[in-house]
Amino acid sequence: MVDIAFGPEPGRRPDLSDPRAAYLDLLRRKRMYGGVLLVLFVGLMASGWILANDRNAGGFWNGLPMLGAFPSEVLSEAWANRANLPGRLVEFFPSLIETINIAAVSTLLGALGAVMLSLLATRGLARWPRAIPLFRRLMDTFRAVPEIVIALVLIFILGGGPVPAVIAIAVHTTGALGKLFSEVAENADLKPVEGLTSVGASWGQRMLLGVIPQVAPNWISYALLRFEINVRASAILGFVGSGGIGHDLKLAMQWGQGRYDQVVAIFLLLFVTIVLIDRLSDRARARLVKGA
Amino acid sequence: MLEVKAVTRMFGAKAAVDSVSFTIDHPGFVGIIGRSGAGKSTFLRMMNRLIDATSGEIRVDGRNVLALRGAEARAWQSQCAMIFQQFNLVPRMDVASNVLHGILNRRSTLQTMFNLWPRADILRALDILDRLGIAEQAPKRAEALSGGQQQRVAIARALMQDPRIILADEPIASLDPMNAQVVMDTLKRINTEDGRMVIANLHTLDTARRYCDRVIGMRDGRIVFDGTPDQLSTGVARDIYGADETFNEAATSTAIPADTTADRTYADIMLS
């Protein structure tokens, strides 16, 4: 890592009068930094794992042989009841659709929010340049609050169901996409924008015509990636009692023995969906970004 | 009709444009020359209100355009077209749309969003492109065009604005000599045929001599020369460019060389 970690030193200028000594000196320092860094990293990792292992109920080595215990329990029961499986798949399909809807709506809303926030928070594009730090902090905050926190609070107010999940994920998506969007927008070519300014276009027109066509492929690609993440997230939020297939999974999982066929059915649905969306969005993104 | 009074623009402690004043009373072809960093671009950009002036006034028909704010400033921009060295088109949109952008100021954002251009406007854009000899490029994306063609699209956009004044910031600096000539000829034609005032920043003396009715020389933000092209002697040029005895005018020349045979042959071989 030495070579990459510390490139040309920004601080001390090498002594040009004797390049050889300068280089050897630099090399010494680089090696030292690199060594320190390596030792630090290895030390942190080792002590971290030891600490975590110490504070765990079961140790790593004792647990390792048990790794298959739970899956085999689930699978063997599901196998015994395999006749139920097709019926279960049909039974949980509506929940799956709900989960996908939650993800899609929240991605859509989040992306719309992110478009606005990112444009407002990007240097050179912002409507109110002085408010940039404000919008940035706003995005940071949106991003920092875990979905589950917002969902738990909203469930208290709105009751269970998909809406708390949608809001929670949308808020987080706004923050996460907002940051990525604004990074893309920051690299956008400002010449078209300037051209549009010179004809007297309003801010909205400048963004619509000058910025969005440039950044759209990258933005859509990020949004697709996010959609995939959000399908997962909405499944997880089911665990805390928002609707969708995650909720069914939680119920079946908590019940345990006796409903493992449901667990497997739900899991299959979820897994296939996630992999499918993953592949599709991969394709679409490759085409958007490379094919443009 | 155009009166510039002590216009100044500071960047930090440095005056990029330093108390510039001049008056233009008929729609001629005005060239601004001066070496890099003289403040030419800054001046044009202030005039188009792309940046704000630090002090001073620019009066057009008696109205100080530097004092306009918000929608009024944008309305002024729509009357005062600007052409850039790098064309500043929207590269991913088609040529016709780029030309139509000239009338954005007269359309709302919502209209823009839904692409609601009246048929009459589209036809006018095509007419303008036709006039500039690039009508058949209309459906192509702007980025697919050559530099010279792109600059002509930019001029078409300017014409679409139906402006009183066209500002051109080194319109031919990124073009090869052949295209440069086409673009300058086009600007000149607009100037004489339509009677629109053209103010162009130029890098090179010979272009200024060839096309301008009036030449303003800038150095370090100040006007150091203001006169007709004939008055532009080598001595004056040395003053403007701050060069010493070794000054060689050819250094700034972008004229098309007479003999291009070698180039052509090479091209032929490469393409064969």
Add this chain to the structure above:
Amino acid sequence: MLEVKAVTRMFGAKAAVDSVSFTIDHPGFVGIIGRSGAGKSTFLRMMNRLIDATSGEIRVDGRNVLALRGAEARAWQSQCAMIFQQFNLVPRMDVASNVLHGILNRRSTLQTMFNLWPRADILRALDILDRLGIAEQAPKRAEALSGGQQQRVAIARALMQDPRIILADEPIASLDPMNAQVVMDTLKRINTEDGRMVIANLHTLDTARRYCDRVIGMRDGRIVFDGTPDQLSTGVARDIYGADETFNEAATSTAIPADTTADRTYADIMLS
């Protein structure tokens, strides 16, 4: 010392190099010329064992290097340095490290993994850089250098290999005339001072004429000319390039123009 026997390389049904044979018996400066797609790169890459030949032999001191496998082939590569048009350095690593890559083959994998080179090797790398006049660039990242400097680093890497033969695949094609000259001069110096054989693919006739002791002309994978630079008449060149009567030799010239005053003056003005 080098004997090439009926070397052929097929890409699909097409022979990129078609039964090429020649012999070189003293470490001279050999230029291979020919138009794009003639098979020059393919030949050099086979020689360096970057790609495998379809058939034929290349004997160096009697040993067929095309038949070497695994570690032996790598050992051969280490004796036969290659310089690329695009330099092919590791841009994020510093210049000295890039030069040290030349002896990767002679150091064990474990030794090199952590980029911890023996002091003696480092000093030698610095000496080589010094010889090529870029010692003070040693601590910089390769990507921070200009094209000409990067190519000199590539040459330094080649010298670090202490090779018997240096292969150079269009070493100056991505360089401006000034840098091209420096790089070619360097190669020539290595050739004459160290007595290492240099085989260089060249795009242009005049470079070949100026630097080579021997010129091989290729066309469509076959050798169509093999002789001294003097024998390279315009007619022969036409044959090699497959051009017709209009062939103008200047088309392939990258020589530095004799008169550069205008450029210099311009540069002075710009910098002043």
Add this chain to the structure above:
Amino acid sequence: MTAVSHAPSLAETVTRSFDRRRRLALAVPALILAYLLYAAVSFDLAGLAARARMDNAAILLADFWSHKTHVTRDNRSGALTVAIEGEAKGTYAPDHFPDWVSVADGITTIDLGQGHVVTYDATGARYDIPGYGVVDVHPVGGKPVVTLPPGPVPDWISVAENKVSVTTDAGRFSYSRSKVETFRYEPGWEQFFFTLDSPFYGRGPLELARLALVGDRVDPARSNIAGMVSDFWHNKMWHHGDVVWALFETVLMAFLGTMGAALIALPLGFLAASNMMPVRLVRFAFRRVFDFIRGVDGLIWTIVLSRAFGPGPMTGALAILITDTGSFGKLFSEALENIDEKQVEGIRSTGAGRLQRARFGVIPQVTPVLLSQVLYYLESNTRSATVIGAIVGGGIGLLLTQAIITQKDWEEVAYYMVLIVLMVMAMDSLSGWLRRRLIKGDAGGKS
């Protein structure tokens, strides 16, 4: 100059393409709108509006930044307690009631502010509400009997056979057979710094500073500063010390998981990249393994691992490690497929071996991409670790979910939320700083 001057077909083509684009421009928002409408219907948005409990929101919001103090009299024993949030550890000592509660001759007077006064005495209890009158409650045969000012009973007073309760802006009052209670709401997180049993409770910042620097020892056994630190750290209400540990545990899980995953995924990434692994079958197998690992979510891994390793931070770290091995494997192999072959070729031409080519031709150019991905995940895993922590019984996530589920310590929820946000922001800036420091300006991995 008219439209006829150029070929009509051109004008046609152009206007038609404008029409097409216009239709598209209208269709896309219309489609989005239609989908959102469908979603609104399927999510039963209308029903939700009816179900929404805005009063819950009000309680929550109020609790976020305020606390309530219970003044309770047991009607059977007559014992009076004043306790913050009604909790044992927030109970005031009988001789140290807050100044708005006064006890004299068996009469308790509670001043709720704004003229609201509640009195408990032997005959019952009275609530004097300015602008309304006195609500007087006295037990008859064990049941509360209420006397109200004349007029209809306002809806903020609830009178029933066995219980009377009054809710006003100033506080809440309730009387039942067994007890009478008054709740006074005050802003602020009470006892945030020191609990009631600490000698430093209720002192202003200036006084604390004076005590810390020059004052006499409040507790002769320890210096004031040590006392303050210890009382704060061991605050029985807020458990600051444990909260800090929980934060650390969360970051630890994220760090171990992410870095471990990166170390494992790096070699595996080579095995799944088409330009590094010539054997198609191996490549394919690894890709599917990555897909599988990612497809099974982290939470499910957590449950699977819980059986083997039991609750604890290592289980959480391993869950993150496994999930991210899948993500990194995919990302790394993609990065490897996008490398610039020229550099590898340059190294190869010197006769370097396979590992050396990877080390010098590949690693330097993918490092910025990988590093930037890893750091990005480190930040996002801090958030995931919050959730995973709740399941494996560690970290700030556990504290948070528990506080939310018990539904009464909303001020703690607010506190934890603030801490989590700050923690994630800190990790975000740290990873951003490291990215800039280690990668030096060049654009690393996008996507």
Add this chain to the structure above:
Amino acid sequence: QEITGFNLGILGGENAQDRLTSNECYRKKIEEALGVPVKVFTPADYDGVIQGLLGGTLDMAWLGASGYAKIYLTDPEAVEVKLTKQNADGSTGYYSIGFARADSGITSIDDAKGKVFAFAEPNSTSGYLVPAAELTEKYGDLKTYFKDVKFSGGHEQTIVGVANGDFDAGVSWADGLGNWEDGYNSGAFRKAADAGLVDMNNLVEIWRSTLIPEGPMVVRKALPQDVKDKVTQLTADLWESDKDCAYAVAAGEAKDFIPVTHDAYLGVLAARKLQEAQ
């Protein structure tokens, strides 16, 4: 055989940190008795503790009745029950209580026929498992007996939902001691009333289940016998030896920890089996 450490799992229901703090004294006592380090774990949901016991990484835990049933059904050899909590009145359980709005006129399950009935959530012992089993036994299929059977999502939501009229009737839990208007001495009603979410005067009790046993203290079967004995003995004596600590471990007022056997949970096991069959 020897043990090198002892892990104690505690279920949710209270603030995690408070749980740790209140069990600290207990932890110390076990540590003293066994002479090995004792660690306490407080996962947020049942599953963490249950998986720990099944996997053998936790050695002992206080469970809910349903949680015990789940472990037993998964692996009867995993744990054995030792003790349970005896309430102040001598009882060892609590009740699932059916209720409705006072002004709805519903005073019994018979009145609620054809109305909307709410349970808490499918995995709740007192909020679904036991009442559903008992009601089904008496009134037949509940989905046809009631107009609609809903899951509110939790005890608190059931109570609030019934009070608001979203459901006509529902079930939640309480200890059944003390006064209805206070929401009894402890339980979900008491919490809701104390938090000011509902006024108990607006609600009436319409049904009461049989006693649901308090959760047991279980130890891992595979532990050495003397370890099991020591820990059990220590806990059984806790109320006598250290009342404060016992109070903290019981998370409230109680009388004693008394021995209990697997048989006490046969009812819950049966209820679970019944549900499973559905």
